[in-house]
Amino acid sequence: MSQLINDHLCETRNNLVEEIKLLSDTQFNAKPDANSWSIAQVCHHLTLTEASFIRLIAWALKQENSKQAGRKNIHIIADRTKKVPAPEFVVPAEDFFTVQQIIELLDESRGKFTAFLDTIEDPSLLAEKSYKHPFLGDLPLDQWVELVSIHEQRHIEQIKEIKNIHQS
Template sequence: MNQLITDQLSETRNNLVQEIELLNDTQLNARPNANSWSIAQVCLHLILVEESSIKAIAWGLKQEDNKQIERKNVHFIVDRTNKVVAPKIVEPAEDFFTVQQIMELLDDSRKKLTIFLETIEDQSILAEKSVKHPALGDLPLDQWIEQIYLHEQRHIGQIKEIKEILEVEQ
């Protein structure tokens, strides 16, 4: 795997963990309003997106037809002024979670991603195959990996906003 991508995945996840590790369980599950997610729900959404991305990449790798598509500027994902409604498949449950549970779930999903990526013998194939992304359209598989950490960065911004609204000390 490209070292830059690996480093970005790691650095972004570390930033996410730093935002939530000192919260108490009540803060983690508090919703700023009835139409907003809690920090726990944001984290669950990130976990669901990571796990769905693994499935999409695995499916794309099995496809016979290699349709080369144009690479996209996926960095716009970080800009939260571009509103995107989460597809049902990655909508989080409203269950109560402890900080410890969320940390374990985040760790598990990242381990699954890492193990999966290590099983891809020829990494160059990731740039040659594509799968339709629900928000981005047809996307090369390597950009599916890139969108994981960019999407996470987007939601770290959301978590910071939630903490401000809830007046959680930063």
């Protein structure tokens, strides 16, 4: 894994933990409204997404007929003005989570993600193979890796918005 990608993953995760670590469990699980996620659910969604990215990248790397896709502007994912419904398999649970539980889940999912990336024998394949993203279309696998921190940044902004709603 490139040092730059690793640095982005670390920086983004540290920013996320900073946003949530001082919240009470009640604040953490409070929803802004009936149709929105709590901060706990946003974080749970991030762990589910990271696990799904491992599965899809691993699967796509094994495909013989995977074609090389053009590079996309994946930073549009960070744009919070564009609502994007989460695919069913990354919709968070309605459970009550403690901040500590979620921090442990976040640590676990990031550990698994970086360990997985370190097992890829030929990282150049990440640029050569692709997998279809639900909103961006065919996306090179190395951009899927970059998407982890960009997606997380999007949700850090969402967490800040939720915190502002609760403070008003």
